[in-house]
Amino acid sequence: MKIAIAQYNPVVGDIANNLTKAVDAWSRAAQAGASLIVFSELYLTGYPPKDLLEKPWFIDRTEAALNELVRRSVDYPDTAILIGAPLRWDNPAGKGLANAAWLIGGGKVLHHQAKSLLPTYDVFDEARYFDPAPSVVPVPFGGEQLGISVCEDAWNDPAFWPQRRRYDRDPIEELARQGATVLINISASPFEMSKEETRYRLIRSHAVRYGIPFVYVNQVGANDELIFDGGSMVFDRQGTLLALSPAFREDLTVVDLKQATQDQPGAPASFVAQDRVASVHDALVLGIADYLRKSGFTKAVVGLSGGIDSAVTCCLAAEALGAENVLGISMPSPYSSMGSVEDSRLLAANLGVPFKVIPIADIYHAYLFTLEEHFEGRKADVTEENLQARIRGNMLMAFSNKFGHLLLSTGNKSELATGYCTLYGDMSGGLSVLSDVPKTLVYELAEHINREREIIPRIIIEKAPSAELRPGQKDQDTLPPYPVLDAILQLYIEEGQSAEAIIERGFEAEMVRWVIKTVNRSEYKRRQAAPGLKVTSKAFGVGRRMPVAAKY
Template sequence: MKIAIAQCNPVVGDIEANVAKAVDAWSRAAQAGASLIVFSELYLTGYPPKDLLEKNWFIDRIEAALDDLVRRSLDYPATAILIGAPLRWDNPAGKGMANAALLIGGGKVLHRQAKSLLPTYDVFDEARYFDPAADAAPVSFGGEMLGISICEDAWNDPEFWPQRRLYDRDPIEELARGGATVLINISASPFEMGKVETRYRLIRNHAVRFGLPFVYVNQVGANDELIFDGGSMALDGKGALLSQCPAFREDFAIVDVKQAPNEAGTPAAFVSQNRAASVHDALVLGIRDYLGKCGFSKAVVGLSGGIDSAVTCCLAAEALGAENVLGISMPSPYSSVGSVEDSRLLAANLCVPFKVIPIADIYHAYLFSLEMHFDGRKTDVTEENLQARIRGNTLMAFSNKFGHLLLSTGNKSEMATGYCTLYGDMSGGLSVLSDVPKTLVYELAEYINREGEVIPRAIIEKAPSAELRPDQKDQDTLPPYPVLDAILQLYIEEGQSAEAIVARGFEAETVRWVIKTVNRSEHKRRQAAPGLKVTTKAFGVGRRMPVAARY
């Protein structure tokens, strides 16, 4: 059986455009002689559609689109379509809605399979909208028995997770025991570092465990904070790789699930990227889709002469084109000469438009207007933050006047500890590096420079500084970044206690300071721009902590 894999980038809510893209791929699959074309989870709506699913008018549009696909299936009598969509169903109790895969062909719906396992952890909240399927059964099609599952249904393999099982069912086993001859999983699995390899091993384990070919189709593209990397694949019943779609871009592939991997019978090698390359490509896609799907074509970045703004500018230039990114340097009385000149060189290397707007006069005007009110009080972080807020207002003025989206540049280490200024450097419509630890920012810089110096070495080698007071350095306030990032990894992503982290060899005083600072900075993060997720636990939608609390 020839199966077409349609690794597509749907736009959330744009049902008509998603249908049009599907029909184009369907036509291509029919011309190639495929018996079936497979799309990703909730493809018609794009994933995640969130509370759009609670709007009756939205579901009405989905049903109309499905009716249209049923009619169009008569145009491709030899090629059926398997597509993900929300589906109303009659249920005496529950939400009355399923996350479904629909097999359509010959002018009718041949099979409906609802998702069995509904994730409610991290960024997922599917039990808010859907009811789980009571069972999973294969369907006869084209001389095969198709075992159709949806995303999370494939993630409860007891052999793969011997000590971590969230559910008491294994839908893949149910399908295999029910007589499936081909397993198909449609998915919307977000990117995070290391997940690509885990996903491949999981799918391969299913194929080997049951001796069945496995076709896996994942969404690609970015929607809000989430980046979907694609990486769709097909394996034979021995676990040999038949086909693998590239990461971070749309693709179309035809695979014959009953044939050997190639003429020699030698399986293809699974292709993965190193950490810096995968995060780089993920962030580029995240920027491109966030702006494009929100109706923006240009971005503005404040260039401080530091590594965070430099990396952000490079990512934006690759995502949008250099001509569509404006870099602005805003020196204050405490800015070094290098902060401007290094930024100018970076902009020249990228061919990015560049402006210098000094803020010293504005800063002194602020101080003069506040002087009588602050009389008798020492200079402190208040005066430092004034500079950041002047810069934020300046950048927002360019955003408003010229329609550029402002990209904020703070990294995860800063966001974690509150080493950032509300309404200052936190201003913006998208926080590009908010889930990228400082140590990884340096890795990204080296990756960007892999074929030549784009980011000047002076930017990479200088000691990090906010330059808001004389001779200021980040390490005056923060622990060394390698130490800080290691503690943050253990506390935020692994959920370890202070005692457990100290037991790993970190100084108790440093650990307590980091944890206290993380906890008391929650109110800042609640007001931050959406940030692109690349780690296992990002601030924002996947980490829901109270603000008014003591713990």
């Protein structure tokens, strides 16, 4: 049996176009002699559809698309389709909706398998929308018994998680025990650093443990904060990798399972985990491109400060959108160094992006003059510093409004964690590109961008980080050294460790407590930040839900 792996990039809610792409791929798979074409989890709706699933009209549209697939299946009598879509069912005690894989062929629905394990951790909230499948059952097809599962159903392998399991069921084991001869998992597994290696080992372990070929199809593309890296794969019964779809791009691959279901090994493919920094770079490029495309934007604007964060953001945007579609604007204030403008100009020239210089000194002094009588008797402080950032934010938003450019904010995870950023200033924007990228990783991205030639001027990488909002200001006047800060933030935010546990690791107690206090009291800022692209195991936003009015 030949199976076509359709690793495609759906648009959430765009059921009609998702359907059109699916039928086109179906036609190509039929021409290639495939008996089955497999799409990713909730492909028809795009993943995650969130509260669209609570709209009856949305489910009606999905069912109409499924009916169209049934109708079109007679055009491809030798090729069935397995596709992810919601399933309405009569369950008065629950939601009445399941996250299902639909097997369609020969003018009818041959089978639908609902998802058994509904994740509610990190960015997932599936129990909000779906009921779990009461059972999993293999289905006969093409001389095989297909054991079909959906995403999380493959992530509860007791041997893979010996110390902690989230569920008391293992759907893959249940399917194998019932006689499945081919295992298929349709998935929408979001990207995070180094996850592709974990995913590879997990799926391969199923194939080896049960001696059953395993077909794994993952979504690719970015939807809001989440980036899906693809990496679909097929293993034979010995755990030999037969096919591996590329990361971060669409792909249609046809795999012949004939050898995979017999005793002799199939023709092997190779798996090499992508370099950590390279994978983050590619994920962010895809995240920017899809966020703009799916939101209806074609151009972006970036404030260029002469610092490394805005430089890296501009480079990623230029790669994602084309240099001609990114506008860089430098806005020097009375405290900006000459280098902040000239370094930005050189970066723009290296990239080929349009570049403007708009001084804000006169606007800043006008603000000070207007506020002078009201602030009389009070010393200048962070208030005056923030005025500069907010003037810049307003200028950039003016360009966004006037020309229809999406403003990309440039703050990194270290700054957002500690509140070292200005509300309605440098936090202004429609997408926060680096909000899940620690400062130390920003430097690594800069070196990766410069791997073949110097795009980001070396002086930008080597200069001491500074917001340049007062004379001689440096980030390290306020923050711990970034390698130390990022290590503490990793332990506190991503690993969830307490202050005491972090101090026991050898970090200075006063510094640890200051960092944690600063993270906690900056939650109100993060609530008002632009959506950010997720690349770590614990990103701010939908995956980290902390109270604002609290003391802990």
